[in-house]
Amino acid sequence: MKNIVSIICLFTVLLSCNAQSENTKDNVIFHKTHEPKKAKAPFSDIVQVGKMYFLSGQVGMDHTTRTLAKGGIKAETKQTLENIKAVLEHHGMEMKDVVKCTVILANIEDFAAFNEVYKTYFPQKPARTTFAAKGLAVGAKIEIECVAVKP
Secondary structure, eight states, X not given: OHXXXXXXXXXXXXXXXXXXXXXXXXXXXXXXXXXXXXXXXXXOSEEEETTEEEEEEEESEXXXXXEEOSSSHHHHHHHHHHHHHHHHHHTTOOGGGEXXXXXXXXXXXXXXXXXHHHXXXXXXXOEEEEEEXXXXXXXOSEEEEEEEEOO
16 A cells, blocks of 8 residues: 555656646746856856755856966865856846755765855755765865755
8 A cells, every 4th residue: 555655646746747837838947147258168057946946056256367276175175166156146136046055075974064155055945955976076175066045
């Protein structure tokens, strides 16, 4: 009986997702970057589906100098979050509109230091996944991608 209920629930979720995607597929917008130096990048900074905005991963690069923030994981985390904030603001949103983050650290030992900075930007505590991976783009110590919902 438990399996039948699970299958029915899964079927209901799939039907609702299909219905939702049918309603929103014409509303997908691949926005151009607001950073001129990233205009030729093979991805969008942000993709809009209805009121949901999917932000590409950001690293701790200062876009005016095109270099990573100096000072270790805390400095890179702060710059990463400032970059996210800039993308959101460009699209009329704020950090409080973020509902989900995926965080990739180059070294899981940096978790506590990263978290100190992160929580100052997200007092609403969006859902989050954090893991470590070797070899982030441009030698970054951190990369964060987000999902935001426009009010």
